[in-house]
Amino acid sequence: MIARIIEIESGLPFDQFVKERIFEPLGMNNTWWNVPEEYADRRVVISDRDMAPFFDTPDTTYFSGSYGFNSTAADYLRFEQMLVNGGELFGNRLLSPRTVRMMGSNQSGDLYKGIGLNVKGQGFGYTVAVVENPIVSNTRRSAGAFGWGGAFGTRSYTDPAEELTAVIMLQQPYRAAQDDFENAVQQAIID
Numbered sequence: 001m002i003a004r005i006i007e008i009e010s011g012l013p014f015d016q017f018v019k020e021r022i023f024e025p026l027g028m029n030n031t032w033w034n035v036p037e038e039y040a041d042r043r044v045v046i047s048d049r050d051m052a053p054f055f056d057t058p059d060t061t062y063f064s065g066s067y068g069f070n071s072t073a074a075d076y077l078r079f080e081q082m083l084v085n086g087g088e089l090f091g092n093r094l095l096s097p098r099t100v101r102m103m104g105s106n107q108s109g110d111l112y113k114g115i116g117l118n119v120k121g122q123g124f125g126y127t128v129a130v131v132e133n134p135i136v137s138n139t140r141r142s143a144g145a146f147g148w149g150g151a152f153g154t155r156s157y158t159d160p161a162e163e164l165t166a167v168i169m170l171q172q173p174y175r176a177a178q179d180d181f182e183n184a185v186q187q188a189i190i191d
Contacts (some may be wrong), residue, residue: 002066003063013063014065015063018063025089025092026078026089026092028075030074031071031075032071033059033068034059038185041151044169044171046152046172052164073169076156076167077156077165080147081165082168083095083104083158083165086100087099102125103126104160105123105125106123107125108122108123108124116166119191120137120138121126121133121135121138122137122139125146125186128146129143129146129147129148130144130146131144131146140185141157141159145157152170152173153171153172153174153177154169154171155170155178155181162163166182166185
């Protein structure tokens with residue numbers, strides 16, 4: 001639905017809008033809905049999973065605002081860095097600081113329980129989980145950190161209190177490795 005609203009307001013097809021207004025200003029040159037044939041061999045093979053429904057289909061003509069991207073960690077880190085910078089990267093302002101603060105603030109009260117319905121100490125902003133209490137939530141992020149994970153183990157977050165971003169792309173939804181990654185990031189902070 002949001003993609004259609006953007007198309008109506010901008011006068012551009014959603015995929016073109018995202019390319020011109022997000023990918024190009026951030027230098028995200030390796031992010032697509034449809035991976036160009038010359039880059040298809042760079043896609044990670046996920047063992048023990050039937051990935052045919054995801055990758056052995058013709059190029060999509062449905063460009064969702066919430067899933068379906070193929071990207072690199074370096075490209076996605078640029079997006080997260082824009083968020084930690086308050087909506088700006090490389091001199092390009094994509095969002096206002098107020099918008100980023102609203103995005104990363106709990107907008108759902110105590111309604112957010114996560115996919116497994118057992119998440120505590122977190123709220124939900126605009127498309128992101130928000131850490132409200134790091135101890136209760138058992139996360140390795142500061143209060144106010146926000147982010148999300150992908151279906152195959154990708155996780156990214158922005159931690160404004162620490163002025164850092166983090167992206168991990170595992171391609172296996174293995175929680176212990178994601179937690180180890182967050183521990184390593186937290187332990188690397190000196191002051």
